[in-house]
Amino acid sequence: MTEQTTLAPLSSLSPAELEAFLETQRTAYAELQGHGLKLDLTRGKPSAEQLDLCNELLELPRGYKDASGTDTRNYGGLAGLPELRAMFADLLWVEPEQVVAGGNSSLTMMHDCLVQLLLHGGPDSPKPWSQEETVKFICPVPGYDRHFTMLASYGIEMLSVPMNDDGPDVEAVRELVKDPAVKGIWIVPTYANPSGGTCSQEVASALASMDTAAPDFRIFWDNAYAFHHLTEDEAKSADIITLASGSGHPNRPLMFASTSKITFAGAGVAFLAASQTNVDWYLGHQQYASIGPDKVNQLRHIQFFGSAEGVREHMARHRDILAPKFGAVDAALQSALAGREVATWSKPSGGYFVNLDVLDGTASRVVELAKAAGISLTPAGASFPKGEDPRDRNIRLAPSFPVLAEVETAMAGVATCVLLAAAEKLAGVQG
Template identity: 70%
Template sequence: MSPRAPLATLSADELAAFRTARQSDYAELKARGLRLDLTRGKPSSAQLDLSDDLLRLPTSTRDRAGTDVRNYGGLDGLVELREIFAELLEVDVAQVVCGGNSSLTMMHQVISFAMLHGAPGSARPWKDEPVVKFICPVPGYDRHFSLLADLGIEMVTVPMNADGPDVEAVAALAADPAVKGIWVVPTYANPSGAVCSLEVARALASMPTAAPDFRIMWDNAYALHHLTEDEVTSADILSLAAEAGNPDRPVMFASTSKITWAGAGVAVLAASPTTRAWYLQHLGMASIGPDKVNQLRHVEFFGDADGVRALMRRHRDLIAPKFAAVDDALRAELEGLEVAEWSHPTGGYFVNLDVLDGTASRVVELAREAGISLTPAGASFPLGQDPRDRNIRLAPTFPELPEVETAMAGVATCVALAAAEKLAAG
């Protein structure tokens, strides 16, 4: 195929012809009556099937110490499970808490506890501050933003670069005492796939902040979700912060939600001894212990950290072809037109698609009318407001591979048509 000319360089007649051709392609797409969904980064049924041996576990009712897991207690979780995740996350087992099925719940608890009671280092509960703000790298994870909005916390944004948040922009915002923290997805970030470099992590851990209780919410949701054999290791934020004299600054989170069963997994928090004790103190007012039966089930299923790694290689075999299909479809339709850019992640669950400014909402609308459901345009920005209306998050893991191929070919058609409409309108 001969190289395509950038769409913006076409003459009026050439652009009109291109638009007519894409309108014809789109009419054919609509006529197919598709019903495809790329809205959420969920594991597919085939991925969930990998963990169905959990249905036959645990084979015992007692942990390694002989404690009956069916009873109350053990607020910080089974030590056997904590040991597995301490190795996987490269932290000390004494820093780890294993909880229920949702790391998002743990994040909500940490911020809620700080709002109600203050965090270690706080002068007062955050609710008593005149205003509380959080730094949100964009594009980012919509549920982080929704959590903050629900608690009345203002959001200020910084660019999410290929090596992590823009540290100069973060440092400038952190000079405001109202700014209490930042979200960071350090490895295979949602949705860009970016990996926070050691240099950026060190800068975040050591930078001056006006708020003495500034927190890095280090959501390591995709630490083990590799798409290639080159398995990236996350920066050791807890050690970096301790070395910088800010041991309480980071709070790390992870879960098995995309490792075993999304609705019946286990979640993990890791933090300094002070922060861990603070969290458990307040958690103890709401719980007498997690589901230790499910935790023991996972311990038996994994065996050890290598068991988790082996399982994740089986996940990779299932989903890597879907990410390749996304790239193939976008290149086939859009390469050379200079109307879209997209990420090429080596891990995680998403592809970040940036289209021509002012067309993302139109792309999503066109796709919806053709039976292809996409995440709303701007979802990766606080309050869903992308000032350039160009960002779309693609989630290819849940559909079957042929559905991904079909859906992405359709999305590419919608991107090209929306761009042609925009350029034709001047």
């Protein structure tokens, strides 16, 4: 979070000074509107430059058989190609037989697991979750909006807990899991969406080992950004599967990952990693929905990466493109907002997002102002269940997609909107 204090806090200004400041920001905002911008910071999509890193995939695979001689053009192989499973097992710190390589979307795998738990229950469920009177999930906030909308679509009650720099608030979780209706928790453990924090080994261990009233409590461990480093100081994901197994709860975690932000967003490979029991459970139900994934696409990924080390080298090339954009976000916010005491923001060392907290009660106004100036931001509150941020202060920034110059322009505009909304709030005027 920011520490620099070069400018006076807005709250320290006299009424006359605040009124003058408000007029200055109104003028700056009018100039911003006059630029006719059309910039998008709404979602963490790879840029065209990042996608170009993977264009060799369009010329692959060479041949159609994998290392074992399997004809990838045909049916079969529900768990995915062994060579690709082994490659990502290395990266995810599990054994190859604990990995399923599927289609292009890890979100689809998460949805499949949730639906199967509702319809059939898990290996250690007394009954299908849908037969429970109530099903509740713990949702660390700020968090990933698609996790929350998935739960909402099935009427699952969402319980918010704070997402700290080292992971979910363990004591808050410990209290909630005393309720047998609490069946799971969502976690983006590495470079969390949107806070950028990484779940520590200590927090992961507590989550893996704590007593829960529900015998089939599940940790949906969405390791979407495990390899998405922005600096050479790479965060290491906690080994949740080993921790859970060692504490007597081997089936508790379901880990998900994908190459969606590594190769092509719509044509990558998704992975499930879990205990052997969970893998068998997943495939046992999946056999009725599929006769096998796109193994031709899996083969091209094997040939493109070559090895786990090839994945790591490829991600360093992504870092070279992304890091300057995240630096531009921080520079713009520092320049305009440091010391004003109207905003704090994360400076992540990985992932795809910057978490911006503005003055309470102004996030919706900031997003509204930005939109009217041609800068699209994720809706205020999107990182909370039902899109409801009780303090109306949180905004998720996604700088990956625009080119660097557009990020710089957009963030200068966002800073202007933050200052104008804060000045309006402190002066007690309607926007």
